[in-house]
Amino acid sequence: MSDILLKNILVDEVPKDIEISGGLIESVMPAGSPHTGTASQTMDCSGMAAIPGFYNMHTHAAMSLMRGVGEEQDSLSSWLQEVWKVEARLDPEFCYHASRVACLEMIKTGTTTFNDMYFHPETTVRAALEAGIRPAVCYCVLDLNDEEKAAREKDGTEKAYELLKDAGGIFCASIHSIYTVSEKMILWTSDFARKHSLKFHIHLCETRAEVEDCKKAHGGLTPVEYLDSLGVLDQNVIAAHSLWLSDTDVEILGRRHVTCVHNVNSNAKLSSGFRFRFNELRDAGVNICFGTDGCASSNNLDMLETVKTSLLFQRAWRGGKDSMTPSEALAAVTSNGAKALGINAGRIEKGAVADISIVNLGSSFFLSNAPVLSNLVWSAHSDSIDSVIASGRFVMRHRKVEGEEEILSLARRQLEKIRV
Template identity: 35%
Template sequence: MLTAIRDGYIVTQNDKREVIRGDLVIQDERIVQVGGKYNGIADREIDAKGDIVMPGMINTHTHVAMSVMKGVVDDLTFGDFLDKVFKIDSDRTDRDLDIGTRLGCMEMMRGGTTTFMDLYYSEDVIAKATMDAGIRGVLCWCALDEDKTTQTGNPVDNAKRFYEQFKGSRKLIPSIGLQGVYVCNEETCVRAVDFAREKDLPLNFHLSETRGEVNDLKKQQGLRPVEWLDKIGALDRRMVSAHSAWLTMNEVRLMGAAGMSVSLCAVSNMKLATGGVAPVPEFLQNGVNVTIGTDSNNTNNSLDMFSEMKIAGLLHKSARWDATVTPAQQLLDFCTI
């Protein structure tokens, strides 16, 4: 199947970040021509005259099955928000998760997102709906301590079974994630990271989202979250940490040394008033890979990556009193490369 997208403005995202006008040609699932005029015969032609043709965006942190909860938990304190979400979530069926996933996938695809990274339980249900939708999914089964979960069995073992069930699936990467240090002890964290290392899998998790999370761990362990994860040998280049808003420079340097990635979730942090702003310039200076995520529809009311880019950029300019930070091209890089 050969598809020719004709006469568009192509945002190449190449090394020179060129925008060129011309045709983009796709043979089956591989791009074979960018720019110029394609004089061959195509099985499918798309007239893109005057339109933008760009790489698909990557949403690096969400909980897609929560899409049915849009607008349900607005204007609540963080504690009340969590209580209401946990109550709703505990009553949800596999059918609810399936419908939520399909709605979320549709919203993301309509907005230009072609890949998303998810963190949730029952990822086997989410995987089937994601494959039906046709979008790429990196699905991280959420692990936490067995005495703190509603899952049946040990969450790390559940994640391993999920991986074995769906490994090799087209457009799907089954993986493992961590809820966060507030419900994951050393054994849970190390087991999850060891499995990600063994299978070379990305690992999504919540990190330093709130000041309370940081302070509680410091009281228990005498260390901040990144410092503690480093001490137990659980920092890794495969990790994608969501939020990451309450960090010290020492933690940023540790994350950079480990080769980690972060997922900025500006709208979610602002809606829940968790305070803190992720230190993007310092991430970049210290080798931390920066990406963008929407978080879930109940903390954002949207899975729109264009909106997320805009608001992330404005938040960091305002917080730094510096209009030159997070320029438009850099934000697009965060979402596509």
């Protein structure tokens, strides 16, 4: 007996029946095939399509209650000053409730896994597991070249690892960036990641200023060359942004099999840039994912919006030459994310983890002769996502998420803490 049977659902344009059991996709058969037994839940999915759950590969989930902070600032450095003032007031309770809001928003927009970097990561793990989605979290090292802070960050990383390694999510090592972390702590954190076989989450080459400052401080080396000279780049590194890259940087990132995470909305809003070198990175063998970044810079956690904006910007600046395709963009938010985190998911296939979004094709966005995928990325909004299954369990049915009103009303009370 399977747990869930999705009947007559389009998978890559073809009607299928999908059986889900024990958190995995048990079978994907032509619609109407005879089934071995009964399912505890059957859903008639006529007029709907299945896509893999999205991976938001760079978030600061608990910033969900910080929309508008620093909004009048149009550079990363001035914006960060405003953000840091607010972040000085955060406590675990705030981060828990804000993470719940983030998880709710991610579910409603079809995301089932997110890769987070923020304070009090244990609260984000708790919120995500309660919501039924998969968190990757880290303790983010930031020592500002200060010995005392460095000692505190080592202790923080070790304690967070002990607390969270078996808590149900994925624990990653992390440094905030090369400009906020000493060489000593970059090396220490990289060693820690390797010793415990962890992914290593970093902000990298987000602005032109980061690259120029790095060259001045490190004998002409770019941030990528600098990290490579320290020996820290490998297939476990997840480099958020990776926006300002030279040809040599692209070659190094490919050779080291790094994952790069494009955050198009955040980069554009903070005036950091928009010429993400998708084609060059892809051709160099880099695993490319997408993320939203935190809500104080991207304003939402909507991956479908991220896909569309990425496609538009790539076409706009490349002048129509070999631009990223919708299926490449979809891979960036599904299978490439799963690959980065080492999960057998991101595909609608027998044996894969059952993370599935069910798209309602009943709206005008899909009333067209174009393929579902085209309409989904170019025309639809994420409220076309009707239901979401994560690890083989429904986390949203027909746009309803359990406890939604309570999550929002409890979080509303936290806003007082960050009012300036």
